[in-house]
Amino acid sequence: xxxxTQAQTEISVVEKEDVTxxxxxxxxxxxxxxxxxxxxxxxxxxxLIRRNSFDEQNEISGRYSWNFQKSTSSFNFTITAxxxxxxxxxxxxxxxxxxxxxxxxxxGGGTRVLVKP
Amino acid sequence: xxxxSQTPKYLVTQMGNDKSIKCEQNLGHDTMYxxxxxxxxxxxxxxxxxxxxLIINETVxxxxxxxxxxxxxxxxxxNSxxxxxxxxxxxxxxxxxxQFFGPGTRxxxx
Numbered sequence: 001x002x003x004x005t006q007a008q009t010e011i012s013v014v015e016k017e018d019v020t021x022x023x024x025x026x027x028x029x030x031x032x033x034x035x036x037x038x039x040x041x042x043x044x045x046x047x048l049i050r051r052n053s054f055d056e057q058n059e060i061s062g063r064y065s066w067n068f069q070k071s072t073s074s075f076n077f078t079i080t081a082x083x084x085x086x087x088x089x090x091x092x093x094x095x096x097x098x099x100x101x102x103x104x105x106x107x108g109g110g111t112r113v114l115v116k117p
Numbered sequence: 118x119x120x121x122s123q124t125p126k127y128l129v130t131q132m133g134n135d136k137s138i139k140c141e142q143n144l145g146h147d148t149m150y151x152x153x154x155x156x157x158x159x160x161x162x163x164x165x166x167x168x169x170x171l172i173i174n175e176t177v178x179x180x181x182x183x184x185x186x187x188x189x190x191x192x193x194x195x196n197s198x199x200x201x202x203x204x205x206x207x208x209x210x211x212x213x214x215x216q217f218f219g220p221g222t223r224x225x226x227x
Contacts, residue, residue, distance in 0.1 A: 033214045039158075045207060045218040052214075089158055095214055103214050104150070104173050107160040 002027045004094050006108035013082050014116050021077045021111045023092030029053075034068065034075045035093040035105065045091075051075065082115045089113070120144050121219035123208050129225045130198055137194045138222045140208030148172075149191035150216065151183060154205040166191055198226045 003026040013019045025034065036048040049059065051068050059066045063080045079086050092108040121142045130136050142149060150173075151163040165173035166185040180196040195202060203226045208219040 037218075043205065043223075044220050047215070047217070050215060091160065093160075103148075103211065103216075104162040104165060104175075105152075105160075105216060106162075110158045110160075112158075 002094050002096070002106040004092050004106055004108035006092055006111050008111045009109070010112040010114065012114045012116065015084060016081050019079050019082050019113060021090050021092075021113070023075045023077065023108055025073050025075065025092070025094045027094060027096070029096045033095045033103075035095070036066065036077050037091045037093060038088045039091065039110070040088040079113070084115050084117055087113060087115045121208055121210055121217050123219040123222050125222060126220065127223050129227065131227055132198055132200060134198050135194070135196045136198060136224070137192055138206055138224070140191045140193070140219055142189055142210040142217070144210055144212070144217060146210040146212050147188055148211045149185065149188070150209040150211070151191065151193050152207040152209060154207060154221070156204070160207070200226050202226050
Protein backbone atom coordinates (compact mmCIF):
# COMPACT_ATOMS: atom_id res chain seq x y z
CA UNK A 1 0.00 0.00 0.00
CA UNK A 2 1.13 3.53 -0.69
CA UNK A 3 1.69 6.00 2.10
CA UNK A 4 2.79 9.63 2.27
CA THR A 5 3.95 11.23 5.50
CA GLN A 6 4.30 14.94 6.10
CA ALA A 7 5.62 15.05 9.63
CA GLN A 8 5.32 18.82 10.03
CA THR A 9 1.71 19.78 10.68
CA GLU A 10 2.36 23.51 10.90
CA ILE A 11 5.27 25.82 10.24
CA SER A 12 5.33 29.49 11.12
CA VAL A 13 7.94 31.82 9.64
CA VAL A 14 8.52 35.50 9.25
CA GLU A 15 8.42 36.95 5.77
CA LYS A 16 11.64 36.51 3.77
CA GLU A 17 12.68 33.44 5.71
CA ASP A 18 13.16 30.18 3.85
CA VAL A 19 10.91 27.27 4.71
CA THR A 20 11.36 23.59 3.87
CA UNK A 21 8.50 21.13 3.89
CA UNK A 22 9.34 17.47 4.36
CA UNK A 23 7.66 14.62 2.53
CA UNK A 24 8.46 10.93 2.94
CA UNK A 25 6.68 8.28 0.92
CA UNK A 26 6.28 4.51 0.81
CA UNK A 27 5.48 2.47 -2.26
CA UNK A 28 6.27 -0.94 -3.69
CA UNK A 29 6.01 0.36 -7.23
CA UNK A 30 9.22 0.92 -9.15
CA UNK A 31 7.57 3.55 -11.29
CA UNK A 32 5.52 6.27 -9.66
CA UNK A 33 4.84 9.99 -9.61
CA UNK A 34 5.19 12.51 -6.83
CA UNK A 35 3.30 15.77 -6.59
CA UNK A 36 3.01 18.90 -4.52
CA UNK A 37 -0.24 20.83 -4.28
CA UNK A 38 -0.98 24.14 -2.58
CA UNK A 39 -4.30 24.84 -0.89
CA UNK A 40 -4.62 28.55 -0.07
CA UNK A 41 -7.26 29.81 2.38
CA UNK A 42 -9.72 30.12 -0.52
CA UNK A 43 -9.77 26.32 -0.62
CA UNK A 44 -8.86 25.30 -4.15
CA UNK A 45 -6.09 22.81 -4.85
CA UNK A 46 -3.33 24.30 -6.95
CA UNK A 47 -0.92 21.99 -8.75
CA LEU A 48 2.73 22.91 -8.17
CA ILE A 49 4.88 20.10 -9.52
CA ARG A 50 4.95 16.51 -10.75
CA ARG A 51 8.07 14.38 -10.67
CA ASN A 52 8.43 10.83 -11.93
CA SER A 53 10.48 8.26 -10.10
CA PHE A 54 13.14 8.08 -12.79
CA ASP A 55 13.96 11.74 -12.65
CA GLU A 56 15.97 12.61 -9.54
CA GLN A 57 17.09 15.99 -10.73
CA ASN A 58 16.24 18.80 -8.39
CA GLU A 59 13.95 21.43 -9.80
CA ILE A 60 13.68 25.15 -9.25
CA SER A 61 10.77 27.33 -10.26
CA GLY A 62 11.11 30.89 -9.10
CA ARG A 63 11.18 30.86 -5.31
CA TYR A 64 10.16 27.20 -5.19
CA SER A 65 12.56 24.29 -5.30
CA TRP A 66 12.19 20.56 -4.87
CA ASN A 67 14.67 17.96 -3.69
CA PHE A 68 13.86 14.39 -4.71
CA GLN A 69 15.97 11.68 -3.07
CA LYS A 70 14.96 8.17 -4.00
CA SER A 71 17.45 6.65 -1.57
CA THR A 72 15.59 8.13 1.37
CA SER A 73 12.13 8.11 -0.27
CA SER A 74 11.83 11.83 0.23
CA PHE A 75 10.53 14.67 -1.91
CA ASN A 76 11.08 17.89 0.00
CA PHE A 77 9.86 21.34 -0.99
CA THR A 78 11.56 24.64 -0.17
CA ILE A 79 10.11 28.10 -0.44
CA THR A 80 12.87 30.69 -0.58
CA ALA A 81 12.30 34.22 0.73
CA UNK A 82 8.77 33.42 1.83
CA UNK A 83 5.94 35.89 1.31
CA UNK A 84 2.61 36.32 3.05
CA UNK A 85 0.89 34.97 -0.08
CA UNK A 86 2.68 31.66 0.49
CA UNK A 87 0.50 31.06 3.55
CA UNK A 88 -1.42 27.91 2.72
CA UNK A 89 -1.63 24.21 3.35
CA UNK A 90 0.78 22.24 1.19
CA UNK A 91 0.15 18.64 0.26
CA UNK A 92 2.57 16.05 -1.00
CA UNK A 93 1.00 13.22 -3.00
CA UNK A 94 1.98 9.96 -4.67
CA UNK A 95 0.44 8.04 -7.52
CA UNK A 96 1.30 4.83 -9.26
CA UNK A 97 2.20 4.97 -12.90
CA UNK A 98 1.98 2.99 -16.08
CA UNK A 99 -1.78 2.97 -16.05
CA UNK A 100 -3.76 4.72 -18.71
CA UNK A 101 -6.52 5.33 -16.22
CA UNK A 102 -7.26 5.30 -12.56
CA UNK A 103 -4.11 6.76 -11.08
CA UNK A 104 -5.36 7.61 -7.65
CA UNK A 105 -3.45 10.14 -5.62
CA UNK A 106 -2.44 9.22 -2.09
CA UNK A 107 -2.03 12.42 -0.12
CA GLY A 108 0.02 13.25 2.92
CA GLY A 109 -1.68 14.96 5.83
CA GLY A 110 -0.59 18.41 4.69
CA THR A 111 1.63 21.07 6.24
CA ARG A 112 0.12 24.41 7.11
CA VAL A 113 2.55 27.25 6.40
CA LEU A 114 1.93 30.58 8.04
CA VAL A 115 4.06 33.46 6.84
CA LYS A 116 3.91 36.47 9.12
CA PRO A 117 4.71 39.97 7.85
CA UNK B 118 -13.07 28.82 -19.24
CA UNK B 119 -13.36 26.64 -16.16
CA UNK B 120 -11.58 23.33 -16.65
CA UNK B 121 -13.28 21.36 -13.87
CA SER B 122 -16.44 22.80 -12.37
CA GLN B 123 -18.57 21.66 -9.48
CA THR B 124 -22.04 22.63 -8.34
CA PRO B 125 -23.02 23.67 -5.83
CA LYS B 126 -20.08 25.33 -4.12
CA TYR B 127 -21.81 25.17 -0.75
CA LEU B 128 -24.45 22.74 0.42
CA VAL B 129 -26.11 22.90 3.82
CA THR B 130 -28.67 20.24 4.63
CA GLN B 131 -30.28 18.28 7.41
CA MET B 132 -29.35 14.80 8.54
CA GLY B 133 -31.25 12.12 6.69
CA ASN B 134 -31.65 14.08 3.47
CA ASP B 135 -30.45 12.97 0.06
CA LYS B 136 -28.26 15.33 -1.97
CA SER B 137 -26.24 15.38 -5.17
CA ILE B 138 -23.08 17.17 -6.24
CA LYS B 139 -22.36 17.64 -9.93
CA CYS B 140 -19.02 17.78 -11.68
CA GLU B 141 -18.17 18.64 -15.25
CA GLN B 142 -14.84 18.87 -17.05
CA ASN B 143 -14.17 20.42 -20.44
CA LEU B 144 -10.63 19.12 -20.81
CA GLY B 145 -11.52 16.06 -22.84
CA HIS B 146 -10.10 13.76 -20.17
CA ASP B 147 -11.23 10.16 -19.92
CA THR B 148 -10.80 9.76 -16.16
CA MET B 149 -12.62 11.54 -13.35
CA TYR B 150 -12.40 11.23 -9.58
CA UNK B 151 -14.10 12.15 -6.33
CA UNK B 152 -11.99 12.99 -3.29
CA UNK B 153 -13.15 13.83 0.22
CA UNK B 154 -11.34 16.32 2.46
CA UNK B 155 -12.33 16.04 6.10
CA UNK B 156 -12.26 18.68 8.80
CA UNK B 157 -8.59 17.93 9.52
CA UNK B 158 -7.75 18.62 5.88
CA UNK B 159 -7.02 14.98 5.13
CA UNK B 160 -7.67 14.18 1.46
CA UNK B 161 -8.73 10.71 0.39
CA UNK B 162 -9.93 9.27 -2.87
CA UNK B 163 -13.45 7.90 -3.01
CA UNK B 164 -14.15 6.91 -6.60
CA UNK B 165 -12.72 7.02 -10.09
CA UNK B 166 -14.40 6.57 -13.44
CA UNK B 167 -12.78 6.00 -16.81
CA UNK B 168 -14.97 6.46 -19.85
CA UNK B 169 -18.08 6.09 -17.69
CA UNK B 170 -16.80 2.88 -16.09
CA LEU B 171 -16.12 2.63 -12.35
CA ILE B 172 -12.47 1.67 -11.86
CA ILE B 173 -11.67 2.75 -8.32
CA ASN B 174 -14.06 2.30 -5.43
CA GLU B 175 -12.41 2.84 -2.09
CA THR B 176 -14.04 1.83 1.17
CA VAL B 177 -16.97 4.20 1.00
CA UNK B 178 -20.42 3.64 2.56
CA UNK B 179 -23.09 2.42 0.16
CA UNK B 180 -24.95 5.66 0.77
CA UNK B 181 -22.52 7.25 -1.67
CA UNK B 182 -23.21 6.50 -5.30
CA UNK B 183 -21.30 8.03 -8.18
CA UNK B 184 -22.85 8.30 -11.60
CA UNK B 185 -21.18 9.15 -14.88
CA UNK B 186 -23.66 9.89 -17.67
CA UNK B 187 -20.80 10.62 -20.07
CA UNK B 188 -17.06 11.00 -19.75
CA UNK B 189 -17.30 14.75 -19.15
CA UNK B 190 -19.56 14.40 -16.12
CA UNK B 191 -19.25 12.63 -12.80
CA UNK B 192 -21.94 13.21 -10.21
CA UNK B 193 -22.01 12.13 -6.59
CA UNK B 194 -25.27 11.24 -4.91
CA UNK B 195 -25.42 10.81 -1.16
CA ASN B 196 -28.37 9.16 0.56
CA SER B 197 -29.41 9.50 4.19
CA UNK B 198 -26.82 12.14 5.01
CA UNK B 199 -25.02 11.85 8.34
CA UNK B 200 -23.13 14.40 10.42
CA UNK B 201 -19.86 12.67 9.52
CA UNK B 202 -20.44 13.37 5.84
CA UNK B 203 -19.68 17.03 6.44
CA UNK B 204 -16.56 17.70 4.40
CA UNK B 205 -15.26 19.32 1.25
CA UNK B 206 -15.71 17.12 -1.81
CA UNK B 207 -13.35 17.63 -4.71
CA UNK B 208 -13.88 16.41 -8.21
CA UNK B 209 -10.85 15.91 -10.46
CA UNK B 210 -10.10 14.78 -13.97
CA UNK B 211 -6.87 13.46 -15.38
CA UNK B 212 -4.92 12.73 -18.46
CA UNK B 213 -2.39 10.08 -17.55
CA UNK B 214 -0.74 11.28 -14.36
CA UNK B 215 -1.74 14.91 -14.04
CA GLN B 216 -4.92 15.57 -12.11
CA PHE B 217 -6.87 18.80 -12.34
CA PHE B 218 -9.14 19.60 -9.42
CA GLY B 219 -12.42 21.40 -9.26
CA PRO B 220 -13.00 24.19 -6.72
CA GLY B 221 -14.62 21.86 -4.20
CA THR B 222 -18.09 21.59 -2.68
CA ARG B 223 -18.38 22.26 1.03
CA UNK B 224 -21.10 20.02 2.44
CA UNK B 225 -22.43 20.79 5.90
CA UNK B 226 -24.84 18.35 7.50
CA UNK B 227 -26.79 19.74 10.45
